[in-house]
Amino acid sequence: MDLKEIQNLIKFVAKSGASEVKLEMDDVKITIRTGSDSDTTIVQQVPVQSAPIVQQQPPAAAPAPAPETPTPAPASEDSKYITIKSPIIGTFYRKPAPDKPVFVEVGSEIKEGDVLCVIEAMKLFNEIESEVTGKIVKVLIDDATPVEFDQPLFLVDPS
Template sequence: MDIKEIQNLIKFVAKSGASEVKLEMEDIKITIRTGSGYTEETYVQQAPVQQSAPQTVVNSTTQPFLESAAPVFKNTDNSANYITIKSPIIGTFYRKSAPDKPNFVEVDSEINAGDVVCVIEAMKLFNEIESEISGKVVRILVDNASPVEFDQPLFLVDPS
């Protein structure tokens, strides 16, 4: 089994929605796990001949599309009780819907629950991220057109 076949297998498992797949053949063992961290881990180990062969780890990141709004958590670092709006997906962060449009929010903008605060592009899909809280945007933590990770803080909001 060559690397191209392994990559195709990873893509197939990611699309299938399976959480774990194990494949054992005469000379190779492969385990593919997908989970809440949105990563796939593939462990490829050649069957031992007379001594144990080294283990190779192939990591591939998937970018599933989630329709839920950004999770909201209390920011424990800040004593002012700000709430952090975090990224629900991996992708590219945009502050506006198009280059010629205004930003969704600015520092000191008042937002309500359900207001779109940004867009995150993942796999050519533009996902509008809505606020789950009302308040005033205190800080924007990500630069426009920057890559973001799952659960990365995007905004600090003062709910009072």
């Protein structure tokens, strides 16, 4: 079962109003609990064979996103670029709405404070702003894709 299928299952459970759903397959056991007094969803994915437990839990509250800290990319041809990473777990969107244009394209000139994308976490859309000035060299994530904390999103040429 891949991440998209798990996310769709979470959405389905949240819409259904069920407080807990357990799903057991050959090699995976998933429990989804939704609290009645808040919008928290807990997913536990437990491989039945003796592998470690993977527990994914969204933040209790989605405050304003912390500014991303640009860090150098791994040493390679991209070493001169700055990597902008996700400050939160959620779903990455390149557009503010489906009928609107993308925030930035490859080749776009950006400056500090420019909105690069939005990340949806617990039904809140958090604008991710640039901490650097430069030019977008590469978009590392596809639109409407789940992202993890500290996952690289963009490569920026600061020169």
